[in-house]
Amino acid sequence: MQSLSNRKKILEQEPMNFWERIYLPAIFKGLAITLRHFFMKKNTIRYPEETREYSKNFRGMHSLKRDELGRERCTACGLCALSCPAEAITMIAAERQKGEENLYREEKYAAVYEINMLRCIFCGLCEEACPKEAIYLDGPHVPPEYLRKDFIYGKDKLVEQPFINLEELSLNK
């Protein structure tokens, strides 16, 4: 059939010569390439033990912060939940009782604070919305779990560990 574009080329394959027919040189050439890669710099890392360096503005797991006296900063104002485009955050507020002033910064606090990590898209809007500088997405990756319910993080996983003054601790002993 006549070619429409007149650019058709007919390729002619020449018969293989002796060295090509015995295949061995090509095999050794291939093996040499493989062998060279054994001594090259590796592109992968052993992930859980080693981690790559993250960007400074990497957004990982949330943490609820404490202030300089170790009191929880969150006052359950609901602005994080309001700003959340994935509606991942829920909370129940409670009133601070007398004698709890060392635990909570404001007169209202979050008794329950839950983030569904499967819903969360790590956009960081909650961090931006927070008027009390209580939530930051400064953690690592969210670890994998087997059950969906385990991805709903409560205050036990989110609240920052209280700051322990080692000097004071040794003095008390």
Next chain:
Amino acid sequence: MSEGKIKVSIDGILVEVEPGTTIMNAARQIGGDVVPPAMCYYSSLEGSGGKCRTCLVKVSKGSEKDPRPMPKLVASCRTGVMDGMEVQNITSPEVLEARKGIVEFLLINHPLDCPVCDQAGECDLQNLSYKHGIEETRYNFDRRTFEKIDIGDKIKLHMTRCILCYRCVMVADQLTDKRVHGVLGRGDVSEISTYISNAVDNDFSGNMIDVCPVGALTDRTFRFKNRVWFTKPVEAHRDCPTCSGKVTLWYKGEEVLRVTGRKDEFGELEEFICNDCRFDKKATSDWVIDGPRSVKNTSVISSNHYELPAPPPVIKENLKLQTENKKQLERAEKLK
């Protein structure tokens, strides 16, 4: 011109009103953006207004007979209109500048505890300062602080948040008998109080919560239950022997968290409701639901409330069509 009515122009919009109307009410007849904001004026409370100065407007022409402008900005809630008066509200930069100053004055002693306050989201002062205020405070001194007071088991008074609009005092004066709370002290040290920790216990005392433009008087049964914008307002009514029984229910899921009166577009109660409706009837079975309350889309309450898409039209069964189709199918099958 109709008989006995006078013409006023507010921001260039002409309106005909009865003689004796205030500029504020004339502007409210027009509605929309030309309505001056009000923190203390409440149309259903006699003698309210003239205290907060947020409704200041400029009168650029006094009247037809005396066209001289008024020398200073006037409080629109207390100034009556004259025939041929020309008023400038949002068209006058002077008024907007003055309002900025007023907001700053109102916020001098107002704490910045909106994250804690139950009024946040429906607070007049919050809206006002968002619209007219400046971002930062220039006030360096300590704000005045008070202890929180429980007035009765249903109402909480945060005197720190109060802007002294006197609305709640007028509610007590005009709605209930035997007023037990009022304003103590003068000027800088004046405060709303019951003098000797006394319970405000009247059938209509709960209305002072709705009337309060800030979070100074809050519902103790709703205290810290939820943020306003997470609840869903629904209009409802019931047969109440003491009041009209027309209210707004604030739902969270299936639960009624709060009952308030219905507010109009100017944030004023249409009808005052009794304490029984407000505090004790918090089950859906107590109420007849009238439908969802329409919320302005500029309000935070409307955020994240998505409307359900309209259901597709249901196709009616048409027996004639169905039999004809069946016959046609049979004919087609026969010819195959």
